[in-house]
Amino acid sequence: MPTRPQRTPSDDIFPGVLSAALELMLEEGPEGLTVRALARRAGVAPMSIYNHFDGKNGVIDAIIIDGFTLLGEKAGTTETDARANLIAGSCAYREFALEYRAHYTTMFLHRFVGYSPSPETVAIAFRGFEILAGQVQRCEETGMFVGRSYIDVAQQVWAAVHGYVALEILGINFASDRDRIFYEFIDALIKGLDEPAS
Template identity: 35%
Template sequence: MNTIYQDALQRGQESARAAVLDCAIGLLIADGPAALTMRRVATEIGASTKVLYTMFGAKEGLADALYREGFARLRRAQERTPFTTDPLARLNDLGAAYRQHALAEPAYYRVMFEQAIPGYRPNAESLASAETAFDASVAAVETCIATGVFRPGDPHEISKLLWAAAHGAVSLELAGHFPPDTAARRFAALMAAVGQAFLADDHQPDGGPTA
């Protein structure tokens, strides 16, 4: 009988790498940071430690791969969000997709944002790679500005502020502070309130000036 790694390897190197990362994130969440060792992961998937060292270099490389994988999955989730010609609806849809992805991938969310791996700190290259997960959001903000829905401003800065709001609400939900029957409503209300701060005057709900 083939091991998990051997089965994955038959589908290609990318599948083999994904199998390692899936195993590693599972161990991290199930058994804690102490379980995240090259030897333990190798044993679980049925590969040699040499295979893992070749892939990632060392445990730090494995941690970095998990961090990058989390943001890569988020980027794909954003890119899969159905496109709409309404720029504000597009931005809201991307925010909702962020929340849905975080709830679907809480283990990766912890690695990305909650320092689930003690001692790991993403380097400048990894942080830059993480930024690309929000390219769709920046583009949506740019469209809101170009079409006059938002006042002129820095689309990257606006996107980051929207991200900060989304992240705060999602983190509270994952921690159990926002129960399921209120979480979605609170998330939508928060995002609407933050987005209103950037609306052009003629797009304000009451037609009045922006505060």
């Protein structure tokens, strides 16, 4: 239940507003993410959201930055075998999406009218891609993906994994054993990309 707005110390407002924003994203989607609704849910004055986040756009930035931080922690796998490491990173991407749906949909699936990401948000999003690119580069160093740019392969892997995961998040997944089928999908994808480029 919404609590009465109150003055909140600067150090304390961030987690409460972020939590409220994630709840609203899950329950109502982008349309429900307004400063007024956030303030009511977090129990703070609307002006405090403008003061601490510079408004709604700053809250969206905070969700995305937090999301890519969490994704980096999950996907930055350290398997000894390079191929196994790439598969583990792809599986971790799916696990992140399923565990942090509000973050994932904000990062990749929803569009917010009038929103433009901050330079910090763009930078951390690019670092997310760099993790995957580094995993692919490790594979390349072991003799995989001959004749292909590791950046190109990383883009192909991300596009394929994202498409699969996005469908699952949207409820469009009819696999009999979702974990096993996803693993088989990634395994087949990597095998296909490892074929000599024509």
